[in-house]
Amino acid sequence: MNIGKLQNTKKNNNRVELTFEKSKIYLEVITENIVRVLNPCWKEDYESIAIEKDKSVDTDFNFEFKSGKVCLTTSSLKLEIGDNFTFTFIDKNGIELLTTYSGERKLRQTLSEKSKKLLEAEGHDVADENKDYKVQVLFKRFGDEYFYGMGDKTGFLNKNGYKYENWNSDIPQLHHENMPALYKSIPYVMVKKRSGQPFGLFFDNTFHSYMDFSKESSDYYYYGADNGNLDFYFMIGDKLPDIVEEYSYLTGRAPMPQLWTLGYHQCRWGYESAEDIRRIAHKMRENKIPCESVQYDIDYMEGYRVFTWDEENYEPKGELIKELSKDGFKAVCIIDPGVKKDEGYFCYDEGVEKDFFAKDTDGEIYVNEVWPGDAVYPDFGRKEVRDWWGENHKRLANMGMQGIWNDMNEPASFRGPLPLDVQFHIGDRLTDHSEVHNVYGHFMSKATFEGMKKITGKRPLVITRACYAGTQKYSAVWTGDNQSVWSHLRMLIPQLCNLGMSGFTIAGTDIGGFGGDSNPELLSRWIEAAAFCTFFRNHCAKGQIMQEPWEFGNKTVDIYRKYVELHYRFLPYIYDLLRISQETGAPVMRPLVYSYENDPNTYELNDEFLVGDNILVAPVVEQGATKRMVYLPEGTWVDYWTKERISGGQYIIADAPLDVLPMYIREGSITPMYAPVQYVGEKKYDTLELLIAGDTAYGTHYQDNGEDYKYLDGEYNMYSFKYADGKLETTMEHEGYERYDDIKVVRI
Template sequence: MITNTELEYKGNLYPNQIIDFKQDTDKLYFTTENGVILQITVMRNSTIRFRYATGHTFEPDFSYAVSEDASRGYNRLEVTETDNEYYIETTRVKILVDKASLRIQISDLEGNIFNEDEIGFHWEENYEYGGNTVKMSKITQTGESFYGMGDKATHLNLKGKRVNNWVTDQYAYGKDQDPLYKAIPFYIGLHQNKAYGIFFDNTFRSYFDFAHERRNVTSFWADGGEMNYYFFFGPDISKVVRLYTDLTGTPELPPLWALGYHQSKWSYFPESRVKEIAKQFRELRIPCDAIYLDIDYMDGFRCFTWDKDHFPEPKRMMKELKEDGFKTVVMIDPGIKIDKDYWVYQEAMEKGYFCRRGDGPYMHGKVWPGECNFPDFTNPDVRAWWAELYKEFMAEMGVDAVWNDMNEPAVMEVPSKTAPLDTRHNFDGHPCTHRKAHNVYGMQMVRATYEGVKKYVYPKRPFVITRAAFAGTQRYSSTWTGDNVATWEHLWIANVQMQRMCMSGYSFVGSDIGGFAEQPNGELFARWVQLGVFHPFCRVHSSGDHGDQEPWSFGTEVTDIVRKFIELRYQLLPYLYTMFYQYTTHGIPMLQSLVYYDQEDSQTHFRTDEFIFGDHILVCPVQEPNAQGRRMYIPRGKWYDFWTEEVIVGGKEKWVAADLDKMPLFIKEGAIIPKYPVQQYVGEVQIEELVLDLYYKEGVELSSVYEDSQEGFDYTQGKYSLRKFKLIGKPKELIIQQHKDGAFITPYESFKFNFHGLPFKISGIEIDNEKVALKDLKINGNNSLIVDKNFTELHIVGK
């Protein structure tokens, strides 16, 4: 352990003896002799906030990350004092506060230590900017693993890594390159099958060292602000993630079309090219719901304008696209061209909405339009103005959704790639410089965009996308992982990033399928589509510098494979929509890393490739060229091979054959997977029956299906349908129980059950305790039957 003398020598300061304690309901205050105050707030039984002040003074308590809807309340809070410690106890955790040093130890009620300060809180005065560099060091437990931290392009398990959070435009980034486009300072620790989480709610540039510099120490620190972190007690990873996600929030349900396949490029123009792309999708029968317009649709890259040469009648064009089932998504960047004849620039200047430098001049920088000024999106008045700018686009012209790019903010031709650090921001009434506001700039831009889009697409639901994000941005927007590269390594990176983002509370995420920079070959493109259709946000996007990157760009064989997997995504839309419902209502990640799925199995702690899609589908992409299959880890339990229906017993590695037209997919036994018919776009066909693929299990398994109108907000008033199925399998019988919630009436009247692995021939059926003639159920041998959707219990007897 580092001694106090060494700390002083290194210029660090640290708390000393506690001289005062007081309690104010859920808040406990410990004051030291040298003016440090530790405020411990019991948010929930398993969520504890730790906040430190120096010089007896706390900063204003304000957070962009914490949701207004975060749950509060606890069952028990007891404080006891001994000669050397204070003990704080809830119904889930016990916290020890050392009187001599203010160090913390957190354990469960049985005394198992989850988390323990090493030095604990310490700080160093920042003479250049003022304030403190605030630091926290924790003891790394033996065998401890670490997960989370957002879009880091490195191994899923962060043990031995050091990362930092500074939202950065990182074109063509590589594996292990850091930082990237997002700052999500939240991690999960796991040791001895017990998990906890820490969220460091500090918007300054922050750093995390997971036993990299010293193998027994995990530390995190920031260039300014307060040491302010939340501790989440598991012991399950799933509980930790749900607690963090509850604190920082979840989005509304998106329109169902937002979960379809989307096509983008830098850039599709002029109008004739856009129409040509749309026509090709329909002629080749490749499902697609949205086409994206990058910056070239604008007049000289001026936001909220159209290039009338390339898009003479955008309202008509978008109406015609809509008639063919395509939504139009347009890009909007933060940089506003300095042009006295440009109305957006004029308004912002008149209202004083642009950011200024420390000594008063406007902050400007070069982006696509040339020299630009940048709105201060941390000012609520600016956000309200920005939201109103979307009125013409959304309400009058027919734009369906908006894509915010370059919002780190990215600035060209400067070493920092972004705004100068002395740029001033309102920070919602807490004035600061860019050192503090940088990591939330993009978040506040897309927040304003979300408010505008939501207002002007009403009564439909909004859909927006952002590149830059801070913790909590998931409340407003989907996201993607930025300017990746068309390489096999980036296919691996994309897979890990999606899992990490979902574990970090941000599930509505995807990558640029096929790679943004450079050009994939057909094999890489096909393998990336196979992975991408199992990501929550599914979009092909490319720079276009090296050739086309549409599904038909790589020959007939690849086109057929891509079509096959996009069709599979459209079949799985009700399953995917149910995943999204579980995410929004319960904070359950839409993708689950194997360690999340089964932390008790130590074999999962370092797996990166395999993940669970929703509750019941195991996915493992092929990530090497010329592969006819791969080795993968099958988690514990029994799994059906999606392609062959062979039942595999998990808990081991297995070679799985997967030629280019297949990828390893497995279905958990007992699952009931809902499916729609293949559509060329969401809403093209009326759903006349819901297909339920049932995978037999001897035992019990739960499944669910969530549905609503797919657009609009009636679901918030109870107009939804949530069906919960309980499968009970026995050697000669199968029982399916159904419970339905919600007032939404689905358009179909029947279920078509497709049976997989049924070990007996059906000889009799009872529906709600009444025998039914097999001929009345359109039974197809031993494979399928059609039943009324309103049954409570379906009892199938075999012989």
């Protein structure tokens, strides 16, 4: 960055202003472990969308300007800055972690026109990305870095060698491992080096941006953006969980969900009538597969008009929902942002009257095509628009809807992408689509969450396809329109592990695949792999074969039931982990490197994961496999099915016939369980079972009503357990809720 010599500095509380010949740089000490670096090359007074409220705390730090160089030091890190904004972050042991690269980018050689024409003639994409970006910073590659995070970008757990774009994209085609962009933009990476402390980087810029992890050159990795500021947060810690805690401190943590929302959901784009929904619900109960909801995809609406109900095909408003609720089914429906352009339709008329829709540069309401045909787009960046949108959910809540699924909110469109100059707002500030695109889904989720919370008084279930960093405060996510192929089953694990470490602790994938045709083996292995997902839904597309388990025969039904019941057995443990996440941001589903980062064998394990610290899961993700290699880290692990005790620090060969998910319990742990039910609320959870591994074991458990916010007023229980000498000792760390009638020990 050629901004000249460093001329002078000015310190004001936790903020330092550096004046160079051609620009200013601001340093902000957020905590002793977090430093913000801002080059306001676009806007000096920009307010973050991901980070709400001031996160800085009083922090002692030393600041020195000497011999043309700045040195800022906290108890955890040192930052040195010189001319032309060259800088180095150093850990407390003096090891260099992050340094600007001193050379030039090694841009790919531009294709000749002849070569372009030849490639285009054969159907190849020859988009020329051979350019420097308006906002750009290169970092020296030391050669021992591993990169994690970035949400659910495709590819493997370690992002070394990949290049990604942050530009929310609706891509229905098969997602391959080097897909540059998907539905979410989370410009955050955790960097683990073999030497020195781990650190994190969050680039808070909503414009189209690019992150290259040494794909272009092994000498450097870089961040670039088409516009906006260079605005990033450097986070340091002793271990990877510290980085997750700091990042989630900045951008927020997923709120406690209602307990039922963690259960199993069934869906299909293609349940086209009340009778379809009713039939699926009855078959779930008939086959004794636990289920919380049969979700309503777009067909339930009248002409795809949001906040409406098709009474011709789905019977009078609320009647089907009320009928199925008697058998424990909760109603969850899809809502898209595209509002049908239709005079006389209340949502369109109100939005026009109140001037709530995005406009083109001529001041006319912008129109594109989505499911309802010609459609307009609410300007969700304005609070008054979000409030209006949230209030409209009363129409759904009054019918009995308890959960909202936001889709098509990249925003998607059928007549080409929205032009970058479509006019939107962020607060009162007029801007355009180039800035708003990546946060459009974020603002929609915020509107939905706040609206449903106000209307129901309960913890909202909001699910979103598109989002930005920080959306986890308002919504769960899933990985979008995946496909019924083995490569997408394999990709489930790194996608959900990286999502978890990127703040999204409530996340899942369409079980069985959304597009394409599943089969008995693939669906069986998928339900096994997904059994510990915090958003647990089977979903498939119209035009594909039906994907309910009974469509594949009794053997598939038996396997499917076994693993849905397993999920319900461990619901209290999953709920416990989400409570812990409130305090630390720790993911439920996590890669082994998260907990065993001193073990190099864990750095690139793509096909197994931990559920908290107590459970290791190693799904079969290869067609035809009935055995698989499993790495067990240090300690002793107990096979959940055979109860065999196995020493860690080694690879083993696990037997895995079609109905077996290899899973292992950490010796010394106590894991809470419930008896299986057909749905949460079928019967009172009056008995807690404790799965105890080992002769001496410890654990905790959290309990509340699983519905509302009374826990914030102390209406919860916190148990602490110790098992030794054949006896269980229970201590109440906090008591503010009705206790269990019984606590049973289950030895393994």
